Amino acid sequence: DAGVIQSPRHEVTEMGQEVTLRCKPISGHNSLFWYRQTMMRGLELLIYFNNNVPIDDSGMPEDRFSAKMPNASFSTLKIQPSEPRDSAVYFCASSLPGQGFNSGANVLTFGAGSRLTVL
Amino acid sequence: GQNIDQPTEMTATEGAIVQINCTYQTSGFNGLFWYQQHAGEAPTFLSYNVLDGLEEKGRFSSFLSRSKGYSYLLLKELQMKDSASYLCALSRAGGFKTIFGAGTRLFVKA
Numbered sequence: 001d002a003g004v005i006q007s008p009r010h011e012v013t014e015m016g017q018e019v020t021l022r023c024k025p026i027s028g029h030n031s032l033f034w035y036r037q038t039m040m041r042g043l044e045l046l047i048y049f050n051n052n053v054p055i056d057d058s059g060m061p062e063d064r065f066s067a068k069m070p071n072a073s074f075s076t077l078k079i080q081p082s083e084p085r086d087s088a089v090y091f092c093a094s095s096l097p098g099q100g101f102n103s104g105a106n107v108l109t110f111g112a113g114s115r116l117t118v119l
Numbered sequence: 120g121q122n123i124d125q126p127t128e129m130t131a132t133e134g135a136i137v138q139i140n141c142t143y144q145t146s147g148f149n150g151l152f153w154y155q156q157h158a159g160e161a162p163t164f165l166s167y168n169v170l171d172g173l174e175e176k177g178r179f180s181s182f183l184s185r186s187k188g189y190s191y192l193l194l195k196e197l198q199m200k201d202s203a204s205y206l207c208a209l210s211r212a213g214g215f216k217t218i219f220g221a222g223t224r225l226f227v228k229a
Contacts, residue, residue: 031215043162043206043219056216091161095215106150106210106217110161 004111018080025094123220141207149210
């Protein structure tokens, strides 16, 4: 298995531009998570999907951020317009659903991340 | 809500044992995870505890006390490659939401 695949690995853009980050989860995993990591705030959960349906988007910073999962093998995180404070590493992760105690529930497999720099 | 606390940094010597603590407060709990993250890389899964007690996995062990809201990760026979951040994370009951602590940066010196 190729693991969780994210693109682009690095993006440098100017303030005000639209940014689209992409993620392909592991085949068979039906939960998908978008996290953002900065030195100041650590690893923050932005949104997660279960069976392609957004379950909790309370971590999305503001309306400039949106995420979609049109099918089980693809998700996007879009920032429009981007701002310098959006600079961070954005991780996508996928997991199998939790089945209860001692099931190894919700072990996350992370992609390599997309490092975003907004100038 | 949830609150996860762990030390910011720790330093230990190669070959030694180090214990990284994590305390948490949560309104719902499904399990506690430890992840390792090397600089510039993605987090990778180390261990998972849902019941009280110790889970051992080679050089790494993790302990959980649900009543005390406390966990620790024990690393034995430290190696230089163990220098990394160690992230404590909670999985909420009834769902799939996993929230991470700020992480503990471990420096292993010769």
